[in-house]
Amino acid sequence: MNSAISSPRELSYDIVIVGSGAGGGTVAKELSDLCAKGFKIALLELGPRFKPEDNTREELPMARQYYFNSGGFQTTTQDMTLAFAKGLGGSTNVYTGVTFKLPESAVKKWNVPDITLEDLDPRMDKYLKENGAHLEDENNINKNNQLFKAGCEKLGWHVDQFQINTRNCIGLGTCNLGCARGAKQGTAVVQIPQAERNGVEVITHCKVERIEGNTVVATVNGSSPDEYRISAKKIILCAGAINTPAILMRSFGEKFNPVIGRYLTCHPAMIMAADHEVEVNGTEGPPKNYYSDQFVKKDRFLLESCMYFPFSFARNLIGFGADVDDLVHRYPHLQMVIALVLDEAYAHNRVSINSKGEAQVHYKLDTKIQQAFVKASRATARLMFSAGASRVHVPGANHFFIKPNEVTRLDEVINEKQFKLGQTTIASAHLMGGCRMGESADNSVTNSWGKVHGHKHLYVADGSLFPSCSEVNPYLTIMALADRVAEGVRKDILSEYL
């Protein structure tokens, strides 16, 4: 526990930032120079501060350490799990560092006045540089990624390499379990240390219960509930697309804004695997390097190379019995691909709170999403066979292993009738929306500077601001928006209090 809070239970700051992921870490760094002008800033984080040397890279213990519900937070319909993280650095501790700029198509769809690529581009460029985003050297690209690229190229599909944000990475391959080298350039490595050097106070193990006026009511390090009252001139919520709406609802009720918690999008995803005669050893080296947007416009899914650990992989296999054991025991020979559906933003997909004030997520995997998954299964099977797979396992197929001689009739083998919710493991790690930006309180929670409508001192700066999905991995976009929110907060606080 931070020594600054060991004695008084009433704390006072000028700015309090709640959450330390891509949004909170960015805001903390961007505002930290205000400390030199005498402003007091606190960064509150629910989880602990991790050190690279504490990372054992063991799958289940690390999943439990970093993720909410060990990475298995279920939606209320129990057909999708959500992965989002806690601890200083938030979900930037556990992403693979995949760095995409927000595409123009997504900005247009957002349709928020002032939110333009002209505004966001320089901000994204700043963080590309700050986070060391780069194209991985070809010599470090592993076989799993090479197969993805080769498969796409043989089919004539567009395939490209994305940047990853690492420095001095030695390719341990366990990025989703946190980085044991501190090579991944998340906010705990880049932005938060800079903020702390400039004077921002970090308070870990701090669970924010609610906001009362200008006061954050919190529990710190297992203290009695509501024991800490942290007042601030400006409060910036960066707890992510699930927890930021939940905090607002606990504070002001579920109806304080007509769209609070709503329009949640999440890029529902599924993982598919192929068995190759040759060794693939996909866990060695950076796990992800390539993507194909071949089907984005028409079928609304994005394909990316990926690699998951034994249980995370096994849980994606459809069915049970000897076939599952058979495929898992081919682990070193497995190629893996993830399909992310670019889901539409609907009001019924939302965060709410239960009687205990805990967040719950309501999300309907509608027919359109299921159809996209079936098409993604077919496309992935083609890609994998094109890369030389000896057998392929994908959702929606009428048998466990698809063989190369079935490649000409994949439309028949993989079909919508066979794709049943509850049979397929569908997961999401890109949580967006719930406090969407916009012009008025009738259809948005904040304005385009992240200021909550009707609340002069309250801001949001995380993925919950997205009016609809980002169509790509979202962290860089979150940082760009957080940068913009920080700019607005700076202007506001300087004009109001200096």
Added chain:
Amino acid sequence: MGINTKTALFLTGYKANLFESLQNSLVPRSKGFTPLQKQQSKDLVNRLLDDQSESSKRKLALFFILIDLLAVLTNGKTFIKLKDENKNALLQSLFDSPIGLFRKGFWGINTLARMGVYGQKELHAEIGYRLRSNNHE
């Protein structure tokens, strides 16, 4: 990492025995488990469930009851006492059920069964999962 003892463990007594029987059908590799591996499997599942909501645990407990109920209705015996082929047939009917809730309940148990097996780091060498050395040059 020790098991949190603040809340009651989910897999104990009959539920633990039923889970082991289900796991043997769902993930046949578990049939060859040593007593230590069996215990580790249950520990992993209990640890995960410790993080889950009471509501999730209640639903899981109900699904265990449903499985036994279906076993009795279709075969006159509880699941543990069924022959392997009857166990597989019952599980297949849940996996492919027209009722979404049954498929989701099956998915939950299937996932836990796999976690109890492939979540054991002692089995990783057997399946060829290797961690690259942290001192890699």
